[in-house]
Amino acid sequence: MAEKTFLDAIREAMSEEMRNDKNVVLVGEDIGVYGGCFGVSRGMLAEFGTEQMLETPISEEGFMDMAMGASMVGMRPIVEIMFGDFSTLVSDGLINHAAKYRFMTGGQVDVPLVFRAPFGSGTGAAAQHSQSLETMYTNTPGLKIVYPATPYDAKGLLKSAIQDDGPVLFFENKLLYRTRGEVPEGEYTVEIGKADIKREGNDVSIISYSRMLPVCLEAAAKLADEGINAEVVDLRSLKPLDTETIVESVKKTSRALVVHEAPVFGGFAGEVVSSIMESEAFYYLDSPVERLGGKEMPVPYNPDLEKQIVPVVDDIMESVRKMIKK
Amino acid sequence: MAEKTFLDAIREAMSEEMRNDKNVVLVGEDIGVYGGCFGVSRGMLAEFGTEQMLETPISEEGFMDMAMGASMVGMRPIVEIMFGDFSTLVSDGLINHAAKYRFMTGGQVDVPLVFRAPFGSGTGAAAQHSQSLETMYTNTPGLKIVYPATPYDAKGLLKSAIQDDGPVLFFENKLLYRTRGEVPEGEYTVEIGKADIKREGNDVSIISYSRMLPVCLEAAAKLADEGINAEVVDLRSLKPLDTETIVESVKKTSRALVVHEAPVFGGFAGEVVSSIMESEAFYYLDSPVERLGGKEMPVPYNPDLEKQIVPVVDDIMESVRKMIKK
């Protein structure tokens, strides 16, 4: 298997699907000659031309809605926004339209649309270009949400998302773009709604997704040196959430720590905590489930602070150690 | 004390504050002669004139942003949108701007803006006019969010919101508008960030807010007939959340049920559950904390279904009974 970057994996998934189906169209700003703000689509214009690469004006709300309109009559658009923060500009299309048209029409219409957006801090882009806004969408029936952490999962999940007949939000993290991992050459998909145990262990379940996953894995590796055997669960899909895998893991380990980049308060971890609370895993708990996430502030430009507001390896190790001592 | 409707309470709070300060301005669609989509501002145009009543075109994003701009140089706007569902159109103003300008400018600028929006189903308005979208905002540092259930709290919290120097989201529920309660004549405020025990009890804490609160109270009254003594906690503010009151209540009752109208999955209850999980109340729990909320579907027009997708008195009683049996 070839080692590829997360970014290459995304490009490969799109390219394969676009080759298979001329109705798969990438829609977004500066995706053509420029190759996309982060270079995701670099080189694709040459192969797919303007028929499958729709370069848009700065009109996020409008092009999201246009893509959705097109998707109702045969297009299978992949809508890219430059920064996930601009979610605010497309939320009407996603929440009030894409998520609801199939339902409101009594099943007459499908919206096979993929929405791709890069989230996260760590690039010095400050408060309006660094957020993790998944909770804008996790409470919306009708949407599926995936948030991969590895190149393998990115490619497999993106292909599943493109093949899905409903709207799927595919969230990316900027700091993962250059990370590498094995990506098989052939066709494969990763099922939406299935978590993945990225490391097995018995002492504690560290449950995470996206950019925090490698941080959790690093913490787990270091904890192993201390004799603590952490299991690391990669949610991969936030909606639907693979409660079963979470519950099985926690039943085995009796402890759980949920980690994400978004601020703790109101963050997605609350859902994970509740899913444990409501399952039989609750009765297996040796200590309360804990959450680690971003601090309660907009992302600062100041790089010292920018680093301090998201959980780091030490924070995770410290939380786990305390939990185990209890 | 006079019995007033929730709607009158809101009008009274706005009118009092507008009388005290000419820079308090109501901004929104059809708020003048029409008196607002739900009649909240009926009669106010005569007293406050167009100087303090800014009737807008259908340009939600634009007038939210304009109000915010005005607020940075002296206005204290109260922005009303007709349906909370149009939150999607103003989320850029609220999440990327209002919540962040004070922070991004290192404290140079305050945004004393109140955003009012009516949420909720039960009026036959279907999927795009019936949502409860509080979780679009609960994960945003920089915003305060209140969601009152009684006319008394509505008036007191709205006055606090208007007096606050930062952005406050004031959420309303359409089905509460015509409900009545005592509202004192004089000036008073309710502090943002304080929950309220609306009924004392020892057997279980039913934690809720807004429209579900009266439903919970009704369930509690009926449970009393069965000898079950429920305490009903009205959160009133979602952000900041009064964790202390929640924890004290749960320590006393050893059981908790969280109830809201928004869909369960990804709903705000997750935050409440986590706050219990993370506190000493966890060790007092006799049974896992449970959640009740909306079903995983857009709000249907079909009125039979519309009633079935939100928790009713029986659902709450049933959950409590099961919890107590455990």
Add this chain to the structure above:
Amino acid sequence: MPSKGVGSIVSICFVIYRLFAGIEDIKKMPEEAMMAFEFGKKQSLETMKLMLTSRRFEEKVNEMFMQGLIHGTTHLGIGQEALHAGVSPALDADDWILPNHRGHGHCIAKGSTPYDIMAELMAVRDGVCKGMGGSMHIIDTRYKNMGSSGIVGSAIPLAAGMALQLKREGRKNVVCTMFGDAASNRGTFHEALNMASIWKVPALFLCENNMYGMSVPAKYSVSVEDIAVRAKSYSMESRIIDGNDVELVYSTIKEIADSMRENPRPFLLEAKTYRWLGHSKSDRREYRTKEEEAAWKKKCPIANFKVKMIERGFITDKAFDKMKAEVEAEIDAATEKCKGKDRVQLEEALNYVYSS
């Protein structure tokens, strides 16, 4: 739906005339040429029936509301029947429409029966959307009606996107979206018309300027006298017409749509009209005068077309009354049929949430 026979031929002549005449010539075009378009008898009768159906349907909905037999809210299109009967019949069956929230009449004109829609309003399973959508979301894909969004102005980009896909597929079809004067103040209008223009998509943006957005006069909220002027911002063609003249609506739509088929590009058409009733059921109409309402009622599209039909010998008072009674009976029957019909249950509704 009216047959397109007679009218179409006249209309095609008219289109050819206009195509060969340059812009200057159109301005100088003799009155007779401008007035040239008239429906033949058959089309006149069909058109009248459509207008009467639209009007009666709305009256019936109003009654049903009063009786508490329909819940929620609704926006009635009485007064705007010339648009209902003029637009969809001028389109091809495979052209799409996206009416706004005030669109029952358009939906009927495109093909849905009064029963299909009344059933939706009564939230029974036979409704076009199985009772899931209600009045604000009458969508009937059988007749290429992608219906309305309840978010004012958001269907404008949806329509532009649909037109883009039709063009990509090489279909010679157009998408016509109707929206109000007030909707033209949404940012979506601007973004969609700009993109429609740069990508030359066959989208016909039809602004039904009925002078009010809820209680707010367009004179106050729209910074320009004629909304059609806004087309200039997108290098887009535009035109203003009397939206109460059904023959003019029909011939204009036909001319534009046919021209768009050959040469795909967007068009902004502004039709001046008026809604007789309140914005929605709870509207006291304090924001406008009885005189204004009376003046517009004189421009009733039905009454005025009836006069023409009588003049042309296509109908008599008696025949008109008979047609009206028939329409009334038909709608009453359709409404009766809805009563007691079963509704979708929770299990089934869950199937509509996610695609399978």
Add this chain to the structure above:
Amino acid sequence: MPSKGVGSIVSICFVIYRLFAGIEDIKKMPEEAMMAFEFGKKQSLETMKLMLTSRRFEEKVNEMFMQGLIHGTTHLGIGQEALHAGVSPALDADDWILPNHRGHGHCIAKGSTPYDIMAELMAVRDGVCKGMGGSMHIIDTRYKNMGSSGIVGSAIPLAAGMALQLKREGRKNVVCTMFGDAASNRGTFHEALNMASIWKVPALFLCENNMYGMSVPAKYSVSVEDIAVRAKSYSMESRIIDGNDVELVYSTIKEIADSMRENPRPFLLEAKTYRWLGHSKSDRREYRTKEEEAAWKKKCPIANFKVKMIERGFITDKAFDKMKAEVEAEIDAATEKCKGKDRVQLEEALNYVYSS
């Protein structure tokens, strides 16, 4: 900032001339009158210094990026100095500006020192925003600079709202917001200009049309040749100017702003210009030709104004070089001063989240 003495007098005469001349007269206005506006010596020197400061500041930022001494990203305004030096000096101290993301030069022209801004870019406490905002959010309320939003186009309604409040308070001040060609495609542009028009707020919408939004040519993304045309959609006055001619920029802004003070209303001004460097640091500029870049470099606002100054005997080559060296030294010193300055700590930053 340049003194407003000499230039102002000329400018006022010019304004009076234009005010008395009707629109028709302006069109017929003799070339000489149009060309009448020239800076005096003092203002010329100050203006030149401002342009050089803007240019040198950006060059320095570029260097600092290359050296890894500034992180994040930045959008440099080299080539657009005539706008920087022409706009804010033409405004009153109590007029507000809201530059876009490419706005360092405007911020300096409005009053912030290079140190204030460089400190922000280096994220130290002395930065205008205490290091919380960075390049995309240079806000300095001391000088009535409400800065840029990183969300392209969203500052347009913010500016309109500020202007509304100034008008409510009866202040005779204007708000000038700068935005790019690409920003004119955002829905916020449409919504804000419509409301600015109906409420007649003193907002000067300045479109800095530098022909590209990132890699996308305005010719592709903007459906109209001149963005100023879009003013018609809002019954708004507009004008197009050469954005590289600093005297023209200054006199135009002054004329419009002064007229808005007396008679509050919005205005759309389009200034044609060009950014010499890439959109941001990672841009390879594959979307445009070297020839095009070279042609625009010939229209360098600094070089061209230097020629005029020499012709008018206001400066010599030597004096120019000296000024350049001084500016360079000043910016180097400001930059050095930033190094090692302390940064805000977490506890303090928490205070900025919520108003107290």
